Amino acid sequence: MRLSRRRLLQASGAVAATGLVPSRFAIGQSAKVRVGLLLPYSGTYAALGHNITDSMKLAFAAAGNKLGGREIELVQVDSEADPAKAPANTNKLIVGEKVDFITGPVHSGVAMAMVKIAREEGTIAIVSNAGANAVTREMCGPNVFRTSFSNWQVCQPMGAEMARRNLKRVVSVTWNYAAGKEMIGAFREGFEKAGGTVVKEILVPFPNVEFQANLTEVAALKPDAVYAFFAGAGAVKFVKDYADSGLKARIPLYGAGFLTDGTLRAQGAAAEGVLTTLHYADSLDTPQNRSFREAFKKATTRDADVYAVQGYDTAQLLIQAMDKVKGDTKAGKALIAAMEAVQFDSPRGRWTFSKSHNPVQDIYLREVRNGDNAVIGIAQKAVADPAKGCGIA
């Protein structure tokens, strides 16, 4: 189904009214469809968790708060983005709350636990952010879907793009953790295939944000460009330090989209001219995106971002697939087939699932202009993750 702009705007009023009280102890009827949200509502990633949650509520409200004719009950658990607590939290949702679907999380370490337990228990899992490649590769399964991206997917297209721009020698910088390594690895794959050389991979201990030593190293290496991945406060700090150190004027900065997403206001002028790739951009000039952003703003008074879009698409997946099976959460194969067949007409553009249940989507090339991620082209159309090691692909 497609959402009209008007229905979305009506829904946004409803979300604002219901507010944000986690409803884990809400009295449920067996007839309700229980959707679990394993997202960070406290700690460093709380902003991401809230945006995903609110856009899901927005989409559900627009659909009359029903899935295939049945009432929806959201069950939220604060993941605290803590992998140590992830197994217990997942268990709480799947076994304790007996949710029909589990969605989330933000953190890849949490995703590993969520997907593993969901596979063992047979609950349908929809990963709405974490980009760990393994989710739709080694750990993939019929009941595991992802509406966000794989780390490989968003970074690999930049390799060819930079080679096209005649950049030969590149230094990469990221945190020494799994997501960072996967993103840099994907970029490197694309870049070297197109003939470029990564002269040095700099890994900064996570979550250290003291970059001066590394920037001095970059200056000494004199590469043609720098490719970086950081997120949140690390991204703000890195981009500002990079500009302050005077490197930006001589060595252009490229990166994964998260480097400049949700951080531009804090980065200010330092981010101007930074080029990134991502499966979304705030400024995408499509009717779907405009009406979504307007509705989100109205509902939450905050600006939508890529995380909100992913939450929105997660809700769309549930709405459309459940419509098809008429709300029968026990439909098993039919339900999964319905989910696989969903055609997304998303704020990020049209996309579908690959065989490994990862989005096949366009990756945009964006440049920061006047404090905004302006879309200057599509780095690669319909990118599909290679899904190495996935049994169902």
Next chain:
Amino acid sequence: MDPAAFAIQLLNGVQYGFLLFLVAAGLTLIFGILGVINLAHGSFYMIGAYFAYWLTARTGSFPLALVLALPVAALLGWAVERFAISFLYARDHLHQVLLTYGLILIFNELQRIVWGNDVHGVPLPDALAGTLALTELQSYPVYRLVVSGLCVAVALGMYAVIHTTRLGMTIRAGASNREMVQLLGIDVKRLFAIVFSAGAALTALAGMLSAPINSVYPGMGESILIISFVVVVIGGIGSIKGAFLGAMLIGLADTFGKVLLPDQAGMVVYGLMAAVLLWRPRGLFGAGSA
């Protein structure tokens, strides 16, 4: 590494060390004199940074924000000492750890309720926003040099207070032997309150000064907490001199660790701490009671 790069890395390390010193100085005083392990110390750092962000946005001037926020931070430190910490002097370290951990949770949640979950930058006045060229490629932000200068000023100021005033004498005596201060008939309650709020204000100042560099974000207090404990312990609890040396050591070890041992960079500072403590079990300048 060529000499120029080495010199710049040295500068980077020293500069990082200065920032660490500012946080560690307050911690080591509270530790040494009050005998309190204050896990909530990082919260003052965070609160300082958020005050800087909030007041800069209100007043439009970063320096003015500093001037306004500093007394507020000191007052907050006083309140925390008076209404929470002061119950713990007779208790063992474990209770202090637990109570101040509870404070961290509360401060973090209050921060989120008041200021939300977003990352915010703090703009600098134009006069401080420039850079100095170091090499043809790299330049150095003026503001970082200003921060280093301020740190030196604070360090010298502390040195002057501690070595020339009566209060300083009491503090020195207290840091090397807590019982003695009590025996000397000094108003311990007042001394503790002064030291705690001064320590909190110093740490908040560190947070404010680093806000334009690091930006402000939820959870920033914990990121600085562990590393400043490392600094204090390396230097020896209660020793300002030790905190200074420890901060420099950690600043340099972190900087050169990243360059020379990139694969073990995360371990370097902890390895350094372990090595120092095995060599000198009470830190470099550790005095009496721990």
Next chain:
Amino acid sequence: MLRLPRPILVLLLVAVAAIAVVPLVGERFHVQLVTQMMVLAIFAMSLDLLVGFTGLVSFGHAAFYGLAGYALAILTRDAGLTSMAVTLPLTLVACGLAALAIGALAIRTAGIYFIMVTLAFAQMVYFFFNDARDYGGSDGLAIYTKPQLAFGETMLLSLQNRTTFFYVTLAALVATFCFLRALLRSPFGHVITAICVNEARTRALGFPVARYKLASFVIAGVLAGLAGYLGAAQFGIVNPAHLGWRESGRALMVVILGGTGTLFGPALGAFVFLLLEDVLSGLTEHWLLLMGGFVIAVVLLLPNGIAGALLRVARVPPSAGEGARSRPDAPALRVVASNDAPILETEGLGKRFAGLVAVNYVSLSFASGKVHAVIGPNGAGKTTFINLLSGELPPTTGSIRFKGKDITGFSPDARSRLGIGRSFQITNLYPSLSCLQNCWVAAQSRQSSSMRFFRAAARLDDVRARAECALTRCGLAERSDDLASTLSHGERRRLEIAMVLATEPELLLLDEPLAGLGAQESREVVELLAGLARDHTLILIEHDMDAVFAIADTLTVLVNGEVIATGPVQQVRSDPAVQQAYLGHEEAAA
């Protein structure tokens, strides 16, 4: 402190029984949740062994918990091992070795420095797994095949089955509790408890303190490994976050919340803590605010944790008859023939502190079976001299012979084992232990079996007998079950002497045994010393001249670190040099 009041014991038994029926009545989720609680309880008890019983506050205990998970994951993935009979022992050995390596280095430090060193090592282990590409980095590893126990082709246990897993964990929990209780009641347990209460005194009694601490650290590490093994097997996920300081901190919270040094407290704390997290996180988005408030309330209102509150409620006043187990005719501990052969000789003994001469070339011979008093004005070097004899201080010059054997280079504990007992000027007891336990620890320092973890009953009866005997001789039999902290000043001094006696010394070094005592207390101690003189050699430093003249056989006068007179009491007393240099001075001052 390990004797549990009956109501608590009943409560624990009921709790275990209640847990055991959870799989029969509860939902699957409850089974899983209680399993998590039990795993955390094992982990918390292992930490309590360090924090509450050995006095070692570790801020890196999660390193062993997480390491065990990684060991299991790696054994399963890379070696294809799934049998519990193989993976569990290997995992525990790995944790034990890691604890041995980390502990050997960490116990060189103390107090807050120990906290930070353990943190440092744990962080290094954390970064090792976080940065290692082969082990999944920050995303961690999954365990796809859960451990099982098979005999031949018959499957005995499979942890894949959640009910089996539940009961295996329950068994592990009960076993850990019983193991730790037995351990703490063993000779070894007495010593680590003594270290926790008063480390300096324990060292002076002759225990190799470092070895005990290390052994405790290793045992705690292995038990944390057991918890980690079960924790990783439960959900099949290991992540570097399991090793991080937050998890170590969380375990400390649980231990403190439950009540340190009670063993059952931290176990209860684990249940309460997880239940609380579960409930609070469902109440509001800002649940950490409530958690923080709760934590602060516990610190302020329940300083001894949940266990402390329970014990206060359940504490039955000790029955009157229990304490009175005195023996009217206490046998002499050791009969020493009084002959004139020297038991201790010093030759040219000297001690210099940074240019200041405290003891200058003292050559003395102390006959066996006599009471020797060393007197002298303040600052004459008397305490330094005693410290040289007991080994507390190394001499700058000269040598010391005990029964003809050169002991100059011997440590205090080695001298103590040879038969030189020493009492301290400032009483140096274990305030939170009973009088009997104080002496018990002292008596046990004579046993080579203290490192044994479990009781050899016969040997222990012997230890108990000696402890009781020492108490009786010092007139404290009535108070044997009272805490040392409840004693009067004079009683403490007598307990101090009883502790020295319990080590069965031949030679007692007494540093001002009468200092600060009232007239009546003083008389009692003098009487006690006179009794001891019948079967021991005594060297005592004392200011109270009347007491000295009453019991001493010989008198040595030290002035400015030098001996100005030595010999039988009457002879020295009448020595004009002494009269002038010391006694006159003393009388003038008085």
